Amino acid sequence: MQSRQASHVKRASRRVDVDLPTRLRHGGFRQVEVQLTNLSFGGFCARCEVALTRGDFVSIDLPDIGLVRAKVAWCHEGQMGAAFFNPVDIRRSSATA
Numbered sequence: 001m002q003s004r005q006a007s008h009v010k011r012a013s014r015r016v017d018v019d020l021p022t023r024l025r026h027g028g029f030r031q032v033e034v035q036l037t038n039l040s041f042g043g044f045c046a047r048c049e050v051a052l053t054r055g056d057f058v059s060i061d062l063p064d065i066g067l068v069r070a071k072v073a074w075c076h077e078g079q080m081g082a083a084f085f086n087p088v089d090i091r092r093s094s095a096t097a
Contacts, residue, residue, distance in 0.1 A: 013040035013087075016096045025059040025067065026052060034080075036060070039090045043070060043083040052080055063094045 020036040024046065035047040044060060052058070056072040060082070070082035090096050 013042040015040045016090065018095045020063070020095045022046075022063070023061045024048065024050075025061075026050065026056060034060075036095065037079075039093070039096060041084075041087045041090060043073065043081060045079065045081045047078055048075070048080045049078060051075065058082055062088070062090070065090075065093050 015038045017038050018036050022034060022036050023031050024034045025031050032048065032050045036044060037047060038045045039062070046060070052072045052075040054072055054074060057069065058072060059067040059069050061067055065088065068088055069085045071085065073081045073083050075081075
């Protein structure tokens with residue numbers, strides 16, 4: 001029951017729509033350009049041409065924050081979503097201004 005509640009809390013994070021090119025690191029030090037489409041305290045969504053797998057570890061470069069580690073939650077037809085390991089105060093980023 002607690003994990004269900006925790007999952008609900010994560011989804012309740014307010015998402016902010018953005019349209020921002022940035023870099024994603026995956027598979028160690030490989031980098032790919034992505035288009036960030038939304039951000040929340042718990043994660044992000046982006047357009048990404050690289051086929052990632054659920055559970056992959058990535059780092060996303062957020063403006064004014066820097067590289068943030070995340071775990072891929074889903075990847076489908078050029079879109080992907082990932083959950084941050086730790087909540088990120090996205091208000092610090094100019095992407096959400």
